[in-house]
Amino acid sequence: MQRTLFLEEHRLFRDSYRHFVEKEMVPHYAQWEKDGHVARDLWLKAGQQGFLGINVPEELGGSGIDDYRYSVIMMEEVARACVGSAGGGMGLHNDIVIPYILTYGNAEQKPRWLPGMCSGEIISAIAMTEPDTGSDLAAVRTTAVREGDHYLVNGQKTFITNGLLSDLVVAVVKTNPALGHKGISLLIIERGMEGFKRGRLLEKVGLKAQDTAELIFEDVQVPVSNLLGEEGQGFYYLMRQLARERLNVAVGAMAACETALEITLNYCKQRTAFGKPIGSFQNSRFKLAEMKTEIEIGRVFTDRCIDELLQGTLTPETAAMAKWWTTDLQKRVVDECVQLHGGYGYMLEYPIARAYLDARVQSIYAGTNEIMKEIIGRSLGV
Ligand SMILES: Cc1cc2nc3c(=O)[nH]c(=O)nc-3n(C[C@H](O)[C@H](O)[C@H](O)COP(=O)(O)OP(=O)(O)OC[C@H]3O[C@@H](n4cnc5c(N)ncnc54)[C@H](O)[C@@H]3O)c2cc1C
Numbered sequence: 001m002q003r004t005l006f007l008e009e010h011r012l013f014r015d016s017y018r019h020f021v022e023k024e025m026v027p028h029y030a031q032w033e034k035d036g037h038v039a040r041d042l043w044l045k046a047g048q049q050g051f052l053g054i055n056v057p058e059e060l061g062g063s064g065i066d067d068y069r070y071s072v073i074m075m076e077e078v079a080r081a082c083v084g085s086a087g088g089g090m091g092l093h094n095d096i097v098i099p100y101i102l103t104y105g106n107a108e109q110k111p112r113w114l115p116g117m118c119s120g121e122i123i124s125a126i127a128m129t130e131p132d133t134g135s136d137l138a139a140v141r142t143t144a145v146r147e148g149d150h151y152l153v154n155g156q157k158t159f160i161t162n163g164l165l166s167d168l169v170v171a172v173v174k175t176n177p178a179l180g181h182k183g184i185s186l187l188i189i190e191r192g193m194e195g196f197k198r199g200r201l202l203e204k205v206g207l208k209a210q211d212t213a214e215l216i217f218e219d220v221q222v223p224v225s226n227l228l229g230e231e232g233q234g235f236y237y238l239m240r241q242l243a244r245e246r247l248n249v250a251v252g253a254m255a256a257c258e259t260a261l262e263i264t265l266n267y268c269k270q271r272t273a274f275g276k277p278i279g280s281f282q283n284s285r286f287k288l289a290e291m292k293t294e295i296e297i298g299r300v301f302t303d304r305c306i307d308e309l310l311q312g313t314l315t316p317e318t319a320a321m322a323k324w325w326t327t328d329l330q331k332r333v334v335d336e337c338v339q340l341h342g343g344y345g346y347m348l349e350y351p352i353a354r355a356y357l358d359a360r361v362q363s364i365y366a367g368t369n370e371i372m373k374e375i376i377g378r379s380l381g382v
Helices: 008-035 040-048 068-080 084-104 109-119 177-183 234-270 282-311 316-346 351-363 369-379
Strands: 124-127 143-147 150-161 168-174 184-190 196-201 212-223
Touching: 008 040, 008 068, 008 084, 040 084, 040 109, 068 084, 068 234, 068 282, 084 109, 084 124, 084 150, 084 168, 084 234, 124 150, 143 168, 150 168, 150 184, 168 212, 168 234, 177 184, 184 212, 184 234, 234 282, 234 316, 234 351, 282 316, 316 351, 316 369
Parallel strands: 124 168
Antiparallel strands: 143 150, 150 212, 168 184, 196 212
């Protein structure tokens, strides 16, 4: 089915980002997978070429274009080139952290951070999850105690994307632990602040080039001027922004499904068994047909969600539906695709094997799929 989302300017942007991915990511990807993170200069190159902070006003270093479709294109192109984990950190920076600063930052904060975030000199992260709590965000234990003109921050975060490279972290902290979720605030913690340490760079099952690390805060003095928005409003800010984060995952899932099917279709046409292409066995044709059908269905729904986000009407429930359904689909699709590759599907030199490993986390992060179903279920009044 024809996609109706994109206009000529988006097609031109897609061509230029595709070129960037092929030139600046693909040749280095194997090394980054070994390192566990991309090179810092990738960020600077992305900044120079206008791929960071597209939605940031021009006077603050961005392109001044508030159009989510550019983010969609970037997510789709890294998936298409099978270098998704090199683009994940930038997606988080562009689509999650920058919107927090644009939405809740004040007139002094925006010029302080956004130009560097657009140039790639400031890499950002968002730190919600802690060793003892992930899904239950209200139970975070990191505390920020006000002492005059600063907060004293103590706590630990884990599984943080861009954790190692980040210069600016939007940290979810309790400024008033007695108030539960009403005591949560967002505080910007910056590289170089005394007591802000990195823990381990975590070794993951997949997404090998994506930097995922632990963060430790030990008596970090964070100026009150680094508070994002109002004290005690952090939980509500997070709830408002999470729909977009969940749609991001769905967009990545659909792009990964389409890429996996394309790779597998080519393989099925070339590989022979019993004197004929493996794609011509009825089982293979049926599997490919089923996948093609479900991917089309997922694509239409996801594009409709993108449209709703652009119109400002995407609800958290619809975003949750997109997140759980597309990521479950992705896991099924890559599993079938590995099967159709036979033994080669189990070899890491084949992109489908890496796609299989990368897919597993999709139903876990950005809110587990069980939590997505809770959100949808609650909206049904049950
Ligand atoms: C690669 C990767 C990158 C990540 N990046 C970030 C990041 O940048 N920033 C960040 O803050 N976090 C990040 N995370 C953390 C991620 O968001 C959490 O792992 C996720 O929210 C789940 O939390 P948890 O791991 O503590 O699992 P838990 O909350 O302990 O859940 C364990 C199991 O219990 C189930 N469960 C929990 N509560 C319920 C319930 N009410 N009903 C039904 N089932 C339930 C869950 O669905 C899950 O199956 C990342 C994680 C990974 C793996």
